Amino acid sequence: MHPNRRQIIGWTLAASLAPMLGLSTAHAQADWPRRTLKVVVPYPAGGTADAMGRLVAHKLGKAFPKVSVVVENISGGATVPGALAVMREPADGHTVFLASDNTLNINHWLLKDPRYDGDKDFTPITVLNTYPHWLIVNGQGPYKQLNDLVQAIRAKPGRVSISVNTIGGAAYLALDNWRRENGLNFEIVPYRGSPPAVADLIGGHIDAHVDVVGSSVAHARSGRVLPVAVLQTSPLKEFPKAVPQSDLDPKALHVQSNLSVVVRSGTPQPIIDRIYEVLKAGARDEDFTKTMQLLSLDTVLLEPAKAKEFLLQETRRYGALVDKSGLEKQ
Numbered sequence: 001m002h003p004n005r006r007q008i009i010g011w012t013l014a015a016s017l018a019p020m021l022g023l024s025t026a027h028a029q030a031d032w033p034r035r036t037l038k039v040v041v042p043y044p045a046g047g048t049a050d051a052m053g054r055l056v057a058h059k060l061g062k063a064f065p066k067v068s069v070v071v072e073n074i075s076g077g078a079t080v081p082g083a084l085a086v087m088r089e090p091a092d093g094h095t096v097f098l099a100s101d102n103t104l105n106i107n108h109w110l111l112k113d114p115r116y117d118g119d120k121d122f123t124p125i126t127v128l129n130t131y132p133h134w135l136i137v138n139g140q141g142p143y144k145q146l147n148d149l150v151q152a153i154r155a156k157p158g159r160v161s162i163s164v165n166t167i168g169g170a171a172y173l174a175l176d177n178w179r180r181e182n183g184l185n186f187e188i189v190p191y192r193g194s195p196p197a198v199a200d201l202i203g204g205h206i207d208a209h210v211d212v213v214g215s216s217v218a219h220a221r222s223g224r225v226l227p228v229a230v231l232q233t234s235p236l237k238e239f240p241k242a243v244p245q246s247d248l249d250p251k252a253l254h255v256q257s258n259l260s261v262v263v264r265s266g267t268p269q270p271i272i273d274r275i276y277e278v279l280k281a282g283a284r285d286e287d288f289t290k291t292m293q294l295l296s297l298d299t300v301l302l303e304p305a306k307a308k309e310f311l312l313q314e315t316r317r318y319g320a321l322v323d324k325s326g327l328e329k330q
Contacts, residue, residue, distance in 0.1 A: 032271050037061075037069045038095045042082025042103060044075045048214050048295055052128060052259055053098045055291055059282030060096075060275070079103040083116050091266035093275065097122065099260050101170045105315040109322040110168045112329045119315055122262040124307035125275050127300045129292065132213040133171055133231040133255040134242055135162075138201055139223045146228040146243050149208055150184070157185040162208045163197045164190055170257040171210040173321040174231065178253040180324065201225060210255070214295035231255040236296070258300070260311065272304050 037060050041053035053071050061069040074082040079102055089095040097103075104118035116122075137143040143152065153160045164171040167190035175188055189206055191197035194215040201209045202224050209216075209225075213236070219225045220239065227242040231253055235244045245252040261279065263272060282288055283301055292299055302310060 032092070032274070033064050033067045033094055035067060035094055037064065037067055038089070039069065039071045039098065040082055040086050040095060041071060041073050041098045042075060042079035042100075043073065045073050048131070048212060048297070049098055049100065049259060051291065051295060052297075055282075055288060056096065056098065056128070056261060056279065059278055059285075059288070062282070063278040078107055078111065078114075080107065080111070080114055080116075083114075083118075083122075086264060087116055087121060089264065091264035093263055093267045093271035095263070096125065096275065097262050098128075099262050101257055101314065101318065102166075102168075104260060104262070104311055105318045106168065106170070106173075106322070108315060109319050110327060110329055119312060121265055123265045123267060123272060124302075124304055124311055125261040125263060125272055126279060126304065127258050127260045127302045127307045127310060128279070129259050129297045129299050130232075131170075131255075131257040131259065132236070132296055132298060133174075133210055133257060134213050134216075134227045134236075134239075135208055135210055135229040135231065135253065136198075136201065136216060136220065136225040136227050137208045138204060139219075139226045141204070141207075141226075143208070143228065144226070145241070149228065150182075152207070153184050153186045158187065160186040160208075161189050161206045162186055162210065163200070163206045164188060164210050165194050165197060165212075165215075166190055166192070168322075168327055170255055170318075173318065173325060174253060174255040175210055176325045177321055178251070181251045198225065210253075212257075214297060217296050229253060234298075256314075256317075258311075258314070260307065269304075276304055 039053050039057040041050050043049040050073060057069045057071050074085050083103055086095055086097045107114045108118055143149045162175060164175060172188060194211050197209050198216050198219055200206050216225055220227050227239045229245055230236050230242040231245050233244055233246050236242055245254045247254045280301055283299055
């Protein structure tokens, strides 16, 4: 079949535009950044995500000293206001977003109308770090190991309480799955963040708490709380008595929680790659490694394509957990 005249014109036009498009992309990359870079953190100032957002901003500022880099905290609303603020910015890489599992993977399943799609509307630069979680009890209380707590749950069905920092988050879904897989009957108590939950744990008002390690590590070091399980496969050197929970065991209390750096979809790939290289190089700096150690975080830094693949898998995984939990969309 011979090509018709319209096809020939189309091929000719495409061939003539290809070099121009290549130059345009290269020029955009060479000319970037052209204005202030913004790092949006959908949580209040002072928390772990905020600290990581400021670390990302510092690395961008060091790499691009000719432009300003600012951190904008847009908290509340299950991180939706922060996500929508990023969606209103141009897809040109000048606004990056510190996004958690709730933002990218869970809101899709728990909110009736989040007004964005985490998989479609954002493109990952990298999965920056994981949040190690642990199960802590009162340091002066009756439980000295995980099995003590489990035995109490079985002996007093429905009367033992374990708290989490928010309903429907990674910790809640993991705790609910552990309860169901092991036939345990206890109350899951949601709090608005770690400080009030840990205060109630120390005060004897709840029996245990699932928390990000960095949020309560100071209390663990002082002996006011006791970690009885670390909710990941790897143990914590500082707390060897906290029993690791294997991600291969369906009955284990395992929490996989991540913080990612993303941009609006449509951002040119060369700019995405450039930001990734800045963060990858910055992770070798002493201030980065010290911050990770201080906050008890694990560096990941997946490259963009692998980060995209991983986060799509996480959306599917959380979908299954939400479905089993019976939580209704709000």
